[in-house]
Amino acid sequence: MVRNYKKKTSRGDWSEESMKDAVKNVVEGKIGYKLAAKSFSVPQTTLERKVKLARESLDKNDPMTVKFKVPLGPKEKVFTDNEEEELCKYIIDMESRLYGLTMKDLRGLVYRLAVKNNKRHPFNNEKEEAGKDWALGFLKRHPELSIRQPESTSSARAAGFNKQVVDQFFNFLGNVYDEHHLTPDRIYNCDETGISVVPKTKSKIVARKGRKQVGAITSAERGTTITVEICFSASGNFMPPMMVYPRKRMDAQLMINAAPGAWGVCSDSGWMTSELFLDWFKKFVKFSGATPEHSVLLLLDGHSTHTKNIDLINEARTHGVIILCFPPHTTHRLQVADVAYMRPLSTYYDHQIMAWLRSNPGMTVTVRQVAEIFGKAFIQASTMSTAVNGFKKCGIWPYDPTVFSETDFAPSLMTDIQLNVSDAPASDNSSLIMESSSTEPATNNNQNAPIISEAISVAATLTDAAVTPVTVETETLSRLDTAASISASTSLSTNLVTALTVLPNSMSTPEPGCSYWLDNSDLNERPRTPQQSIFGVVSPQQIMPFPATTKTSRSTRKRGKTAVITSSPYKNELEETIKKKEQAEEDK
Template sequence: MKAALNVFREGNIGFNEVCRQYSIPKPIFRRHLKSYNVRANESKKIIGRSCSFSAEMEEDLEKHILTLESIFFGVTIREVRKAAFEFAERNGLKHNFNKITRMAGKKWIYSFMSRHPQLSLRQPESTCKGFNRSNVQEFFNILEKLVDDHALTAPKIYNVDETGFSTVQKRCQKVLAKKGKSQVGVIASGERGVNTTFVCCASAAGQYVAPMVIFKRKRMAPELADGAPPGSLVEITDTGYTNADLFVTWLKHFIAAVKPSKEDRVLLVLDGHTTHSRNLAAIEMARENGVIILQLPGHTTHRLQPLDVAVFKPFQVYYDQSVEKWLREHPGRTIGQFQVARLIGEGYGKAACVANAISGFKKCGIWPVDRNVFTDVDFEGGDVLQTEPKPKALAESKDADDTPSSDDDVPLALLVEKQKSCATSETRPLDVSFEDILPIPNSPGNQKNASKRAQAAKVLTSTPHKDELKPKQSTIEEKKKRLAKRKIGIANGQPKKKSKKEKCFSMVQMT
C-alpha cells in the first residue's frame, strides 16, 4: 500500500493502473489516499467503520443515561437507539442508521456499550415513591414507642396479610426440552382461573395462626375445606376477596388463638386497606381484648410487611409446584375450587416455617426493632420523587462560588444545565442535545398536598382514630336502615320511589 501511494503521488502512473499492478481494490486505495481511515486529531488509524458520534458526544450520552438511572427513570436499549437516530438527524450528522425504522442498529448500541464499560443492561426493581425516609422513620417512631410502653417481645408482635391464588398456576417451572425448539408447552388447568384469597398471620417468634381461606361462591359447601391447613377458617364471598365482616370474623379467630388481654397486650401490624382501617367494629373489638393495631404507611408493604418479604413468594412457588404435580397425577382433569384447599395446604406446610417468619421480621426491622435496617440506597427512589423541581431562573442566578465542586453534590437542575453547556467540542454547535431528546421528568410541585393525602402510619386502636370513624359509621348505618325500610316497603306492595333520572324521563314523556 505504501509503495502504491508513493508511485501514484509521483505522477508516473494512473489510478486504475496502480490498483491493477498492486492488486488493491479501488475503494480501499481511495480511502487510504484521502486518509479517510485516520483520525484528524490523533493521526491514528481507524480499524473498521468510523463512529457516527465523536468521543465527546458519546461521553455526554453516557452521562445522561447514568443521570436518568440515578433518579429511577432509566432508559431501555430501544429508547437509546431511537434517541441516537433523532440526535444525528436533528443535528445534521452523517450516519448509517436505518431511516425506515428510525433507530440506530443493534450493533451500534452493543459497540457503544463496549466502548463504555460502565454501562450494563440490568433488570430494575420496582420502586414506589411511598417508600421514603420520612414515612419509614415515622413508622419506626410509633413502633419503638409501642414496644417500650407495653414491653412487647417477639411472641407478642404479629403481622397479618392477604394473598391471592388461582386455579391456574401463575408461572410454570422450567422443563428439559430439545435445544433450538421454538416453543415449549406444558399442560395448565385452564386459560383463566378463579381467584381464592388466603389470609395468613405469623409472629416475630415464628408462631403461625391458623389461616383463613375465602372462596368466590354464592353457596357454602363443606367439601371446600377438604385438605385445608388444620384449624383453618373457610368462608365465601361474591368477589372472592375479604371484606369488613370477614375481617371481624378473622379477628375473633385471632383473639381466640392468641388470647391477648388488656394486661398482656399484643401488637398486630397490617396494611391500610379499608377493611382494616375503616372498620369500627373490628377496632372496638381489638381495644376490648388488648390488641394494638398498627397501620403501615402507604405503598411500603413490599419492604415493611414481613409476610410479603419472606413468606408469600416461596408460598406461591410451592403452590404452583403442587398444581403441576396434581395435573400430572390426574391427566385430562382440571383443577376446581374443591381441590384448591388441599393444594394450598401443601404449599403452606412448606412455606410457613419458623425460619421464614423470623427472617421476614428481621429484614423489615420490626423485630429486633432496627430503624437503620434500610440504607440510603433503599430510600433513593422515594426521596428523589419527593423533591420539588428547582426553578431554572433560580439555578442560573446562583453564584459560581456556591456551586459544589463534584457532580455528586450538584442539584438535579444544575446538573442538567451543566451537561447542556458542555455538549460537544465540535466546531459547529449542536442544535439539539441528548437532554432535549430524552428529557429528565420533573416531579410534581404539589408534593406537600400529596403527602397529606397519602396513607400514614398510625395506631388504629387509638382513641382519636376511633372518634374519627364514629360519625362516618353512623352515616353508613343510617343509609343501610333507609335502604332496608325501602326494601320492606316494596315487598309489602308500596310503590317504588323514582330516581331523579326516572322523574326527568317521565316529565319529558308528559311534555
C-alpha cells in the same frame, strides 16, 4: 465488523512505565539503545523515536512531556473515560427512577451527545444514532450495566414509597416498641392473597431449543378465586390459614386434607369482608395469647376491612392488640408477607398443582381439591427462616429505620414539586405541614404553629399528573416538624408530604407526556444542570431530563394513611366519621 476481534500479534504489548524508564536512561547517557531495549523489554525502533522526541522537548527548555503510549490503529474513543463515567451514572439514575433507557434510547442519546459536544464520531447520521457495536462495547467497558427485563411498577407505588412517609411509619413503629417492649414472638404481620385452580405463577420447564411457544396443562382458562388469610410472627410462628370461598353456604368437604388447623368460611364474592376479618381476628387473639398486660403488635395494610372496622378496633383494644397499618402503596417494600413469603408460596402452589395433574391425567382441579393442594404448598413455604429474614429485610425486626437507601426512594423523585414561594403567606416562621401521601389536609386551630395553607399530597398527583422534563435548579425548602401543640386528633390526620418541584411561571405548561428529545433551540435556552457536567456543552441530563410532574389540583377524596388504628384519637375520628355518614343517610 468483527465484534469479538482477537489480537494476533504482540505489537504494542510493552509497558508504558518500562518505556519511560528506558527513555530516561538513554537520555541521561547511562546506557545505549540496544541495551535499554533489551533490559526494559521494549522495541528498539520505538525507543529511538521516543528518545528523539524527548531530546527535542529538552532543547526547547520544556519538560519532557512525551506521549509514550498511543492506541493502535486509526480509531479513537468518542468520549473520554470521565465522560463515559458520567453517562454511566446518568443511565443508572434513570433506571433507579423507573425510567430506564432501552438500547435504542441509549444509541440515540449518545449520538446527540456526540453532535452537540462537537465530537468526532463514526455514528450513523441518517438514523441519528450510535451503532450496535459501540453500544455493546460501552456495556463491556462498564460491567456494572446490564440489559434487564423490567417489572411493571405502578405510579402510585413509585410515588407513595418516599422517604417522608416511610420515616413516619418507622417513627410510629419505634414508639410502639419503646412503650410496650415487644419481642419477636409478639410481632405479627397478616395479609390476604388470592389463589385459584389456575395458578398465577408458572415455573420454568425444560423444552426443545428453538420452539417458539411452550405450553403446560391447566385446569381451565380462568379459575375461581379463593382468598386466604396468612399471618406469622417475627420469630417464625405461623398461624393456620383461613380460606374464604365464593359461596353462600360452607361445605365441610371443601376442607378435606387441608393444612393443620386451617378453616374455611364463605362470602358472596370470595373476598374478605369486615365481618369475616373480625371472626379471623378473634382466633388470632387466642393464637397469639394477647392480653392487656401482654400486648401484641399486628401489622397489616390499609384495606377498609381493617382500618374502617370499629368492631375490630374495640376488640383489639379490649385484648391488648396494637394494630399498625402500613402507608398506602408501600406494602411491596414494607409488608413482610409481600416481600418474602407470597412468591415462594405461589411457586410451591404451582408445583403442587402440576403434581396433582400428573397424578390424575385427564382430570381437572376444582375448588374441592384446592384446600388439600394449598395445604401442601403452605407447609413447604412456611419456614422459620423465611419469616425471620422477611422481617429483617423490611427493617421491622430487628428495628432498622435506615434499611432503605436513597436509591430505594429514587422513583418518588418524579413527583417532587416545589411550592411556589410567591403564593405562600409571608412569615418568618413559615413551615411545611408534612402530610401522608393519601390523606386529607387536617385543620390546625393552633395559631402558634403557622402552616402553609397549600399542602400538597403526593398521591393526589398520581392520576392526573403530567410527566414533564424539568431541569430548573430548586432551592431546598426547610421543613419543621409539626408543632407539639397540635391536638392528638389533628396529628393523626397530619402526615408527611414529599417535597415538590414546580415549573417556573414563565414557562408554559407542556402537554402531558414522557421525556422527549429536545430540539436545538431547547438546548440553547436550557440552563446548565445544577452539578457541573464533564461534557463541555451539553450533558445527558440536558438532552433527556429526569422525568418530573407538574403541580396539579389535589383530589378531594379522603385517602388512607399510616396510623396506629387502635389509638384513641384514631378511634374517635373513625366514630365521628361513621356518625356523620349515618346522619347523612337519615337526612336523605
